[in-house]
Amino acid sequence: MIRLYSYWRSSAAFRVRIALNLKGLPHEIVPVSLAPGVSENRQAAYRAKNPQMLIPFFEDGDVAINQSMAILEYLEETYPEVALLPAKNPLRSRVRAFCNIIACDIHPLQNLRVQNYVSTEFGGDKAAWTTHWISEGCRALEALLGDGPYAFGENVTLADALLVPQIYNAGRFNVPLTDFPRIVAAAAAAGELAAFRQAAPEAQPDCIH
């Protein structure tokens, strides 16, 4: 049985929800609340599973994995039937590089715990911080995007599974996206697919809006 420990608004969990749906893998969503004042991720039961106390966390029978990119790679290797990486290089590496811009260079800096630290410890303007780093990353994504309609052509790839949650986050933090029409269009195209719609924050059992 596949279990995904998820929070409706977690964009890292959103990536994995998309991949599970695209691959058609039956799974159970286990909500873990990150809501301020609740923070189930910091409680002993979840901490015992994932000492990093972050969402998502993944179980497939006896296999347990943290970190969304490691989970996505596991899914790709273990359930290759609906491939989410192009078969050949250099496209395969280009898709991975695109994913890493989001996973390694944008998401860690826009994360709420980082925003809060910037503002409480250093008196920084967290909205300006977030807008800067998301915009900087989006500029690179816009330049490196492949041919449409999806991020890298006619087949949906992991790039789309990372891009759609990243565009969702940009909206959540009110970051203007007018300079990045190509990535916005690619995210809109993928976002219409059932696998993406069913993975969306608003479609989650723990969504509170």
Ligand SMILES: N[C@@H](CCC(=O)N[C@@H](CS)C(=O)NCC(=O)O)C(=O)O
């Ligand atoms: N690099 C990690 C990032 C995980 C992450 O930062 N998750 C956020 C939600 S998107 C989280 O759990 N935040 C809770 C907290 O900061 O306490 C991954 O890709 O899994």
